[in-house]
Amino acid sequence: MEEPSLEMIFGNYTAWEAKEGTWFINFMNGSENMYLLEGKEKALLLDTGYGAGNLRAFVEKLTDKPIIVANTHYHPDHAAGNGEFEEVYMSEGALIDAPSVEAPGAVPFDLKKLPHPDYKKIWLGDGDRIDLGDREVEVIEAKPAHCNSSLFFLDRKERMFFCGDDLESAQVMMFDNSNNPEAHYDVRERLDNLRSNSQRMKELGTEYDWLLPNHNGFPIAKSYIDDYIGLVDAVFGGTAVIEDKLNHPFVEMDPKAQELCRVRYKKASIFIKKAEVMKVYGKGE
Secondary structure, eight states, X not given: OOXXXXXXXXXXXXXXXXXXXXXXXXXXXXXXXXXXXXXXXXXXXXXXXXXXXXXXXXXXXXXXXXXXXXOSSOSHHHHGGGGGSSEEEEETTHHHHTHHHHSTTSSSSOGGGSSOTTOEEEEEOTTOEEEOSSOEEEEEEOOSSSOSXXXXXXXTTTTEEEEETSSOXXXXXXXXXXXXXXXXXXXXXXXXXXXXXXXXXXXXXXXXXEEEESBSSSSBOTXXXXXXXXXXXXHHHTOSEEESOOOOHHHXXXXXXXXXXXXXXXXXXXXXXXXXXXXXXXXXX
């Protein structure tokens, strides 16, 4: 049997219209999600995948509206395809996380070959709004937890909350993944921020019905929010379960995975460097 090409692995998309004008776009054998939201005048694409070079053509078959592009965060599986578009909206924290996407070998494609390798980056901040025409999406700036560049997106009209990689049903990556040696990382601060971000999702819970992450199933139950808040409390209280086995074949391919552990509390789970989490485990607030 012929080996699949990189394009087949990283750029094989499927989509379905979950609600009128809202498409869920799936790739990487269903483990990764992007979203397309259509208003009367424009459409918003959340994230651009690995940069296989075929996403724009796929999305333009779903909508005939002009496409605005925004990143939930600046990581290779969510922002490497930005160069298919003339401009992309993102958090200014992308300046810190840039090596995770732009460093040589960060992605399996030559991003300079995309149509717009020097695309315009436009910063978004807390409270900004993207008007699609009779459909407005609010930007919520996340504190650095999963990474330095996370944004949440709230669609009050269709009652959807897009939480990126900062909350999901399998695990949240909480180790430094910026590939930037100058990036600030403090484990207590990151865990506090995970709790703070989760609390903000909870406070806004009456504004949405669907909680939509970028990985591993969607929508997910809002009860995950309380479990992630509880996980942080359980780490500081010394009651969270720590497992050395990750049970994640993709992550375990990385030699650095031996430094990681899985921390569990109820349904919530994070991957984090064991040496880092033990600095605060059972040490209280």
